[in-house]
Amino acid sequence: MSLPTAEIVCLGNELLIGVTINTNAAFIGEQLTKLGYEVRRVTSIRDDLELALEFFKEVFERKPNVIVVTGGLGPTYDDIQLEVISKATGLELVENREALKQIKKYYTKKGYGLTPERKKMALLPKTARVLDNGVGGAPGCHLIYKGMEIFCLPGVPTEMKDIFIRHIVPYLAKKNSIRMFETKFMLLNCIESQIAPYINKVKKDYPELYVKSHPAYKDKVGIVIHISGTGEESEKKVEEAKEELQKLFLENVPSIEIVPVEG
């Protein structure tokens, strides 16, 4: 079964010069995968209008079903996300009354007024729907362009997560009814090249499943095996593949141990 596709775009020089480790991409990738989307690419690009514009035109040509953009919604000169989206889609930036209301409320509560820099954050592409930010000042937004669902989110992880969980998860869960099934277990006392032939075999027996060994899974000690699939039959197939693989490991790899894995 072929899944709807998604791309994640992260804006910000800090991601390219190594100042920030991109934890946003992992969070969004995990969420979109659970929601039944195949995340095709994660791209970090610079806060450079020309380069970013060129990039978004390429993304739009690939026509992913969903595009999640993070970073560059703030008040400084290099916060160019919505300017780029506006230029790439041809949707003019207009002051969004609901966004302005939310920004005003946020800063008033903190004891600050509305400066030009704060008002700038209320300029959204025409037709965009505001996604309120429950943690910070910059609201996100959602627009549909040539059939693609575009979600524009801030880069600060707590703000991004807040908007993603409250707005995007329920929206996409309703939109996509395909379900993903997965199972994981961990192997101890072995190295990856010892187990490779058996993974290759099971992968051939179940070409529709994703079967993969992760030698450095979330900083755990052993090798984590991850099996997943999508669609009606896949729950059963994932279980069968797991049993076959565990049997092969125990029969063929001396001293191997199979243990459960959390998280």
Next chain:
Amino acid sequence: MSLPTAEIVCLGNELLIGVTINTNAAFIGEQLTKLGYEVRRVTSIRDDLELALEFFKEVFERKPNVIVVTGGLGPTYDDIQLEVISKATGLELVENREALKQIKKYYTKKGYGLTPERKKMALLPKTARVLDNGVGGAPGCHLIYKGMEIFCLPGVPTEMKDIFIRHIVPYLAKKNSIRMFETKFMLLNCIESQIAPYINKVKKDYPELYVKSHPAYKDKVGIVIHISGTGEESEKKVEEAKEELQKLFLENVPSIEIVPVEG
């Protein structure tokens, strides 16, 4: 001064489904930036031969000076990095004697023999130079294609770093004589939109410098200001910009505090 450009490519479904946080990209981005390269993009792509091939053809059209690829050098079926590089460059995969020697040595020391899966890791694109792996089994390699320097590295962070530091840093340091200067300091008791007008001003006064506020810099509490530039004059200019900016902050933002930042 315009810098030589670089792209970082990370192969592996685990990066797209959120199983792995991409720490490799931050490490490589920081190193390349210090070496005087402008990192233009970081892209994570799936272990899918067709999609990856399409992607690399795009990268080659952009002609970055340096391309660093990580992930997918191992022994399993989905370790497709060198197959993709071979197909995208037209450089046939051939058994590299030096690579095979290194692989054999590594596994012999561990008490293992040479299986077909391990021998596969010695198949390198014709003209590639082996970069020995001091930590794991899969050697990296370096090739030049249409003037672009391509470095192929494993995805396991300790192995990637070992090869990067011992082989790539000295090679690129010799190749690129441009130096980068930077300074950082931290602001306490303020929010980003309060300081935005002064950053915008200094950015206008020094258009050749990179001046940026990071509200979530390496999990620190305050807002970190990062100023950098490249070339002869930039050491002086970075210092001048820093002084102007600090003066503006102290004069205009009530209760702001400027403190040094480590790391």
